[in-house]
Amino acid sequence: MMSIADIFTVIAVSAGAFFFMAGSVGLLRFPDTLTRLHALTKADNLGLGLVVLGLMARAGGLLAALKLASVWLLVLFTGAAVSQLIARAARDGDQNDD
Amino acid sequence: MTTDIIVDCILGALVLAIAYWVTIARESFAAAVGFVAYGLLLTLVWVRLGAIDVALMEGAIGSGLTGALLLRASSRLRAKEQSAAAEQSGVILRATVALVSMIGAAMLATAVLYLPDPAPTLAPEAAANASATGMANPVTNVLMAFRAMDTMLEKVVLLVALAGVWSLARDWLWGGRPGPRYRADPKAPLTLLAQMLPPLGIVVGIYMLWEGADAPGGAFQGGTIIAAMWLLAMIAGLTDAPPISNRSVRLALIAGPLLFLVVGFGGLWLGEAFLAYPVAYAKPLLLAIEFAMTLTVAVTLGLLIAGPAEREGAP
């Protein structure tokens, strides 16, 4: 018999995994570099965020939960900055190679 | 349980596949990106094997730093790629090399698969003697206490490698600053990243060093993270690479091995053996050495990736 926390974890992690799948499918199937970047950021933000949310419900204590959240915040921030960098590279006449 | 086996098989197959692709990729930028992915996959492999300390190293050095190093090397070789292509060895030689490599790999695999069970190992004894240093992480104990000689010599090897990299500079540029001058664009996202990330990275690096006493981590992992943050600030143009003749740079480079040597000879002088730590002072001594080593590793790796001097340094 699963507790509320367990049910929450299952739902959150499943949703997160779904967004990772969406990000991957988008990366493979979208027609253009910039649209693929859009898909990537969904996985970065929502995918990881939901997984972390689900895991925080199981964390043993406030400190552990904060550690998980800080990993997500770090990825959120660096992902945003890196997406901007990649977008600029794509816009500024990125070379097509083989 | 079966999920694990399936994922492991996929992971293993992917590692082989991407390794193969990296060697045959025609564009070196693509190969460098592939190499970073390969490092990421290997990090996951190490975690699956239970070797967290190695996983930390792989994630830090093996994928990020080495990828940047390869990229830098490949872009310098671009001009020479024409003449290098003309020198490519014939099919027979390449086939022979491939065959010999495969036989070597097969021999290694057989050796690993047919190890006596249980494999001969000193791990239980190393774990049992943790009280000698007061630290709970057996890897750190082995690196810093039981086999401290190896660790010290490793740092010396790093210094020699750095000297080798420096020797690639032109004669008149010796003592100058490595790398090109990166210009900072105040509105660019790279500048924001390089301003916000390094303080956090330094904290994480020191945290890794501290954790290494009782949990996976240690001086090398911490130093590598700090090196990556320094390099980030350099390529964003927020700080310039120091001239390699700079006194503080040189001091930081030798701090780790020097302290190691001093403690080592101290152990010899106080009557026990080279690198024998007096039991009462073991932990503080080790921590001091680890701090010095973190600094050395950070500066060494940063300068290794920055490369040989290319510009005149400040006199």
Added chain:
Amino acid sequence: MTEFLQFSSGFVFVMVALGMVRIVRGPTRADRMMAAQLLGTGGIAALLLRSDVTDRPAVIDVALVLALLAAFASAAFVVKGAREASGEPEASE
């Protein structure tokens, strides 16, 4: 619960590993870097899940290191790519 988390960890990993096709196919450099970034984030998620499954908090540290170094690697690659595209001369050798 543990089996579910174990399965999720493997699932997330396989999903982002599929994205590696982009590293091979490109066609632009940005595509390849994006695929590596996705692999990094997915790896972090898979590791966080595994840390719960195997009850080893140290694995969270691995995820943390990956987050930092992936950011560094992406920055380094973008800067290098941009310098080449704009034709800035490397110090000749």
